[in-house]
Amino acid sequence: MRNGRAALVTVDLRGSEDSAARRAAELMAGVLRRLALDRGCGPDELGDLPVSMPMSTRRVGEESRPGNHLTMARVLLPCHLPDPRERLVRVHRATTRAKRQGRAATSRFLQEHVPHRISEAATRALMDARTAPVSCTYVPYREPELSFDGSRVLDVTSVGALMEGHLLYTALTYHRSVARLAVVHDAVLPDAARVGHLWTEQIDVLLGATGAGTHTGSGALAPPKARTR
Numbered sequence: 001m002r003n004g005r006a007a008l009v010t011v012d013l014r015g016s017e018d019s020a021a022r023r024a025a026e027l028m029a030g031v032l033r034r035l036a037l038d039r040g041c042g043p044d045e046l047g048d049l050p051v052s053m054p055m056s057t058r059r060v061g062e063e064s065r066p067g068n069h070l071t072m073a074r075v076l077l078p079c080h081l082p083d084p085r086e087r088l089v090r091v092h093r094a095t096t097r098a099k100r101q102g103r104a105a106t107s108r109f110l111q112e113h114v115p116h117r118i119s120e121a122a123t124r125a126l127m128d129a130r131t132a133p134v135s136c137t138y139v140p141y142r143e144p145e146l147s148f149d150g151s152r153v154l155d156v157t158s159v160g161a162l163m164e165g166h167l168l169y170t171a172l173t174y175h176r177s178v179a180r181l182a183v184v185h186d187a188v189l190p191d192a193a194r195v196g197h198l199w200t201e202q203i204d205v206l207l208g209a210t211g212a213g214t215h216t217g218s219g220a221l222a223p224p225k226a227r228t229r
Helices: 017-038 084-101 103-113 116-127 190-209
Strands: 004-012 048-056 070-078 134-141 168-175 178-186
Touching (some): 017 048, 017 070, 017 134, 017 168, 017 190, 048 103, 070 103, 070 116, 103 116, 178 190
Parallel strands (some): 048 134
Antiparallel strands (some): 168 178
């Protein structure tokens, strides 16, 4: 990363963890659609955007098992759909289909039984910017109360780094109905500095389209903060 910038946005995404994940994916599809349109792309030029996302391969009962048990998955965000409700339905269908296909179980089996050099090469291919130019992570914390070294954790934020060749990375954490979005982007993509603002804007669009009201923040919305590193 030549000159990275990061921003942090906090919003209240109430609901189940699964519904929050689907809404987060739909929101990002709306954000990237808006960025593309603002850069001069015509609606007919837009399509599904491949995004690289980590997927847990933990089995039932392994939630507290130490170590990383992940694989990379490629998810298509329906950025070409103008209706946020249609995007939400499309994302729901895609995530449901992925669960039914047992991708996590298959990946875990391959990790355990296929030579490491082969599984490592496959993971690198999924992380390649030519396969998916945008990378996103979603980290849900299911425990209502978290502690670290005996002290109660008051807040949780996940901030990562850009992978080789990627211009945009987002990390979403979800704990006790509060979602925090961290955005890291390369300075050569200045429009990405608007992702945090557009993300909160898309919440209003989605809630208005689904008849759930308008997002007001309720003290959970923090203005984006940017820094150069």
